[in-house]
Amino acid sequence: MNTMEKTLRSPVSQRPHEIKKTDQLTGIGAEVSIELNGIKMKVPIGKTILEICRDNNIHIPTLCYHEDLCIAGNCRLCLVEIEGMRTLQTSCSFPVTSPIKIKTFSDKVRKARKHIVGLMLSEHYGECYSCVRNNNCELQSLAREYGIDNYEFGHICSPRYNVDKSSQAVIRDMDKCILCRRCVRTCIDLQEVGVLEAVNRGYDTKISTFMDKPLADVVCINCGQCINRCPTAALHANDPSDEIWKAIEDPEKHVILQTAPSPRASLGEEFGLPPGHSMTGQLNTAARRMGFDRVFDTNFSADLTIMEEGTELLNRLRKALVEKDTSVRLPQFTSCSPGWIKFIEHFYPEYLDYLSTAKSPQQMFGSVIKTFYADESGIDPANIVNVALMPCAAKKFECNRPEMNSSGFKDIDYGLTTREMAKMIREAGLVLPDLPKSGFDDPFGEASGAGLIFGSTGGVMEAALRTVYELVTGRVVPFKNLNIEVCRGMKGIKEASVKLENCRPEFSFLEGIDLKFIVAHGTANAKVVMDMLKNGELKDYHFVEIMACPGGCIGGGGQPIPTSESIRKLRAKAIYEEEAGLPVRKSHENPHIKYIYEKFLKDGPCGKLSHKLLHTHYVKRGKFIN
């Protein structure tokens, strides 16, 4: 597999430069002596000034710079002065290769930065107190940092653009855009989608979609990654919280909150906690106090997904190997990430048959609640309002897909992001970290750890392997403590295999097979995998997990801002730690799962009823939308 290197499609101007490893540089030595604000130090050759400053606890303001993205160097805020150079240099893009003297806050530098912030503010329409990013806005912080107390170069007092509210996921308010182009780089480099681009020149420059179409009418996959990296409120999610409050107030309505695994790992950040603190119990309490009638754990339906998807995989393998059915498509691709689904529908519509037909856990839960739960608890499904707390912007689009009504009603009424939930909790006057913990409601009160790790890249694969391996061989997966480490971590594309030996009689057709799988996250990596599939390089693979967002759901487009790889790692760590301590860690051992297959989905996983309620179909969208 040599095609795995990630491709970058940003202009070369914005790609990281290739800096030779220091040990390959001859004659210079691995380090160079520099002077940073008068302090002499040795630094590795090739490190940028910005990196060096961060290593030395010197704060350099940045806007267009983002850890996840390649260098743009266009906001010009990170300028520093280098002795002997006529112009100031952007520290983000300047690799140190010679013994230079750097000043990070000289008169020229401070003046320039203040001017630049002043210029940005002069074109920035809107006021902070009426803005979703109030208190979490990089432009606002900069204004504070540089003591901006007036509009030095004036202030625009009427909007230049219309707000684009066409998308169910992402709202574009270009009057708040400062043209840092993080969104452009996110969409093209991290996601390989490329619906956003700068158009026009000079003062008329703006971020646009193809032909300036509404976002809903272009190939946007609703992943929301651009939102997470936008320093301002120019991009934000379509917030349904007003309608949810209305439903909560309505005594007729039975409002149910299901919470996905990853928001609980990140919600604390919205309340000032460092990343990596799980808030599961506090979140449940908050939801009850806010007036949700029930709080369910999406991990339950994640377990359900594993049962369905795992069974589907075994069925496909049986068909292919035993019945020699050539119409069966392998490897099977996971289908629980709606951003990924829209990606494949747009960019690889001819490969939809490779997708598992299983719905995402959110949607499975929706239809189960409005059928099984409604029935058991004697509530009219018409009065149930299903709210899904998700790390995700794409879930907002998913729940509105016309096919997502197999319960006879709209299976999920609202997709709510972590950020929006935090806002609602604040509105309710609750301080999340101070709340007592409480559990989930029955009849889905308990979920397995397998469901929990869905929140991180590799989690679905790990959960599926635990179940599939055990179904096939009757033994637990051959990994220490059930932890399938090869699935974990932030590598863009991970691949491994597990040998199936001493299979149960009914799975003898799998005897001796190396079950080969791939895990990819971020649709740029998905594209690499899909191109391998296209080139016939995946013929002997069986299962592929794809998550649209870098890091998986913990890095989802609805998660707290900011995001970075280190933050995502901490969130993942919180999930894995919580999981390790759970009593049940395999989906098929979840007693509530056993119960639902006994009582309700009586013909078992992938049976008739589950096909009706838990499986779906996809749309060949293609790249051209009228």
Add this chain to the structure above:
Amino acid sequence: MMTFEKIKRTGPVLFSEYENGSALKKAISIGRNEILAELKESGLKGRGGAGFPTSTKWMLTAAAKADRKFVICNADEGEPGTFKDRVLLTEYPELVLEGMIIAGYVIGAKEGIIYLRSEYSYMLEFLESKIEYMRKYGFFGKNILGEQGFDFEIKIRLGSGAYECGEETALIESLEGYRGEPRNRPPFPVNTGYLGYPTVVNNVETLASVPHIITKGGEWYKKFGTDKSTGSKLFSVSGDCKYPGVYELQWGITLRELLKIVGAENTKAVQVGGASGVCLNESQFDKKISYEETATGGSIMIFDKSRSMLEVLKNFMEFFVEESCGQCTPCRIGNVKLLEGVNMIEKNDYTLEYIDKLKELGETMKIASKCGLGQTSPNPFISILDNFKDEIFSKN
């Protein structure tokens, strides 16, 4: 701006006698190091505006290790009031082409590209026919003039009408199919240029100077001009004068001398260096045109006493607001603010305090912008407001 095709004065350097192909033959016989030595001796600096020593640029590219290298001739000539490259390309294309081949020889490039301003697309066929003509004499193709392993070809690519695409890294982005926006530097094109390969980008006039230097020697070239501005320069003279056009003059000539030659009378102001240059008043006409005093990529615009300097300034600032690529903050918004300042003065609705603030902003733009456009666009603003204070602020 009106332009005239005719060369008004040919000088002793660029337009000196020359036999086609003689430089290339000599170049191959003396070898790379000798060529670089001659170039260094000559003191030739880039004629595209920035004035970077050509020998250094070539030396750095020659030293870079890579499978491919490129020579790019920058024929985007977008600076308002500049039309000398057009004259060279139509009158002396062989000189330019030969300069490119020699560059290829020195740096080890096999591929050359002429980035031709779209307005000059009418020259395309003509230039291609020249290339074919020279090919007959063995100046293109494989093993040029019998030199084993020395292959060179030139392709011509059309620009898309943006001034900004004349900036060398924006030009390269544009060649690669992206928006014409400047790159971060470092890395420089000499290491990481077109398609990531080491690339020499030179102005038309720079390349056209090379064959003369090779045949007649750096020593000879140095005799012309001043200490730090050697050789001669093509000036595109426009505006209020009797004989606008292209002139080859030696560096070091004073503005007053130049004005006389071009038949300018009643001159109030001279903008040296195009829109991004500085504007001088009568008391400054004894300045020498040279890298030491007032440099120019070639443009000289003359304004006589009938002109309103505020109007002149407004035109320049409108140009920059329009032509900024829009990538970086100081230039994208800064130029708008400077233009607003001009409009305020025009409406007599300003405070000197704010105008001073804008001048300070201009100083920031000069050092904080990403490329030469934003770094030089405050020049006319600052120089016109300073040098024509009395006229402009007379209403107050």
